[in-house]
Amino acid sequence: xxxxxxxxxxxxxxxxxxxxxxxxxxxxxxxxxxxxxxxxxxxxxxxxxxxxxxxxxxxxxxxxxxxxxxxxxxxxxxxxxxxxxxxxxxxxxxxxxxxxxxxxxxxxxxxxxxxxxxxxxxxxxxxxxxx
Amino acid sequence: xxxxxxxxxxxxxxxxxxxxxxxxxxxxxxxxxxxxxxxxxxxxxxxxxxxxxxxxxxxxxxxxxxxxxxxxxxxxxxxxxxxxxxxxxxxxxxxxxxxxxxxxxxxxxxxxxxxxxxxxxxxxxxxxxxxxxxxxxxxxxxxxxxxxxxxxxxxxxxxxxxxxxxxxxxxxxxxxxxxxxxxxxxxxxxxxxxxxxxxxxxxxxxxxxxxxxxxxxxxxxxxxxxxxxxxxxxxxxxxxxxxxxxxxxxxxxxxxxxxxxxxxxxxxxxxxxxxxxxxxxxxxxxxxxxxxxxxxxxxxxxxxxxxxxxxxxxxxxxx
Numbered sequence: 284x285x286x287x288x289x290x291x292x293x294x295x296x297x298x299x300x301x302x303x304x305x306x307x308x309x310x311x312x313x314x315x316x317x318x319x320x321x322x323x324x325x326x327x328x329x330x331x332x333x334x335x336x337x338x339x340x341x342x343x344x345x346x347x348x349x350x351x352x353x354x355x356x357x358x359x360x361x362x363x364x365x366x367x368x369x370x371x372x373x374x375x376x377x378x379x380x381x382x383x384x385x386x387x388x389x390x391x392x393x394x395x396x397x398x399x400x401x402x403x404x405x406x407x408x409x410x411x412x413x414x
Numbered sequence: 415x416x417x418x419x420x421x422x423x424x425x426x427x428x429x430x431x432x433x434x435x436x437x438x439x440x441x442x443x444x445x446x447x448x449x450x451x452x453x454x455x456x457x458x459x460x461x462x463x464x465x466x467x468x469x470x471x472x473x474x475x476x477x478x479x480x481x482x483x484x485x486x487x488x489x490x491x492x493x494x495x496x497x498x499x500x501x502x503x504x505x506x507x508x509x510x511x512x513x514x515x516x517x518x519x520x521x522x523x524x525x526x527x528x529x530x531x532x533x534x535x536x537x538x539x540x541x542x543x544x545x546x547x548x549x550x551x552x553x554x555x556x557x558x559x560x561x562x563x564x565x566x567x568x569x570x571x572x573x574x575x576x577x578x579x580x581x582x583x584x585x586x587x588x589x590x591x592x593x594x595x596x597x598x599x600x601x602x603x604x605x606x607x608x609x610x611x612x613x614x615x616x617x618x619x620x621x622x623x624x625x626x627x628x629x630x631x632x633x634x635x636x637x638x639x640x641x642x643x644x645x646x647x648x649x650x651x652x653x654x655x656x657x658x659x660x661x662x663x664x665x666x667x668x669x670x671x672x673x674x675x676x677x678x679x680x681x682x683x684x685x686x687x688x689x690x691x692x693x694x695x696x697x698x699x700x701x702x703x704x705x706x707x708x709x710x711x712x713x714x715x716x717x718x719x720x721x722x723x724x725x726x727x728x729x730x731x732x733x
């Protein structure tokens with residue numbers, strides 16, 4: 284099926300640093316994806332509601348506040364509760380190495396930390412879609 | 415294929431009972447696959463035609479999304495169900511897009527009576543996408559009694575919204591040009607209601623006067639489109655705007671224009687479907703037999719002209 288990949292880029296939690304999210308959004312756009320950008324300070328509930336209505340293939344979350352161990356898994360949990368099993372969930376931001384495995388166990392497929400090239404992310408998305 | 419069909423009828427059942435995920439999946443199907451779209455639209459057609467469809471259009475940055483957000487909030491506070499399709503441009507280079515209209519509508523995304531869907535234009539030039547109309551039908555069947563279509567930021571001639579909306583809200587802002595802009599043909603002719611947004615800015619009165627002067631010059635008008643000054647971010651003027659939107663629907667019904675508009679639009683839709691099918695037939699004939707290659711050389715060498723070749727081709731199709 285030759286439809287464009289739809290990605291929701293969201294900023295959960297309270298930090299206001301969205302430069303990274305915008306750079307990613309732009310890179311994914313240039314890779315031919317439809318990027319729905321929801322803006323700052325989203326709750327996990329808002330992110331999941333938007334992902335359902337937009338029927339996205341990917342949720343990408345960017346977070347620099349340190350609350351990733353709560354907010355990322357909460358999104359995965361809500362998706363599960365609503366029976367959404369066809370969405371790839373990835374995260375990025377200043378995430379300490381020791382937290383990464385825990386996040387993966389909680390249902391976040393991959394974590395991209397500072398310095399990760401956007402090409403790597405694009406490749407990851409293209410080869411790990413769940414549809 | 416059978417499994418596919420069954421999946422779709424299940425989705426349709428769920429969608430009709432208000433399931434948002436089913437609704438979203440159906441929109442994806444009508445947006446991407448014409449064969450599925452056809453099956454879905456054939457089945458849901460009977461449930462459509464109940465919503466008041468509002469088109470919101472205007473130049474980029476005029477405040478269409480912010481205004482849409484305020485309109486939705488007022489409508490849901492009255493107990494309505496509101497569906498939104500927000501269209502943003504697709505890149506002609508990469509085919510990708512940034513769909514950013516939701517940013518202005520964050521806090522209503524969780525409301526059970528609101529459904530927001532973003533769409534890229536995907537190469538379509540009229541201010542909408544090719545499948546906006548079908549997505550609209552899904553929302554209509556799902557029971558959203560107001561549906562708002564927010565077009566891309568438009569220039570002067572993206573007027574496709576007239577083919578699907580009952581009420582067109584033209585959003586203007588001060589400072590975009592002189593009064594000649596407002597008497598040009600195209601986008602300025604399609605507004606049923608004019609909203610002058612950011613009307614706390616310098617020049618708003620002048621913009622309002624210019625629109626009114628433009629309307630003064632319009633002949634054969636049995637309803638004069640109102641000009642409403644609003645400040646969307648401050649929630650000012652929204653109530654008067656909603657009042658005008660509702661009055662427009664009353665006018666459409668009482669004057670018989672609603673039926674007339676919808677009839678014209680349905681006719682256009684059918685003509686488009688026929689054209690599309692004919693194009694497919696023509697392409698399949700020309701492609702499979704490379705019929706036209708030789709003819710094109712004849713045209714180049716002035717042995718034949720394009721119309722002659724057309725007539726011959728059509729004759730060969732019908733024989």
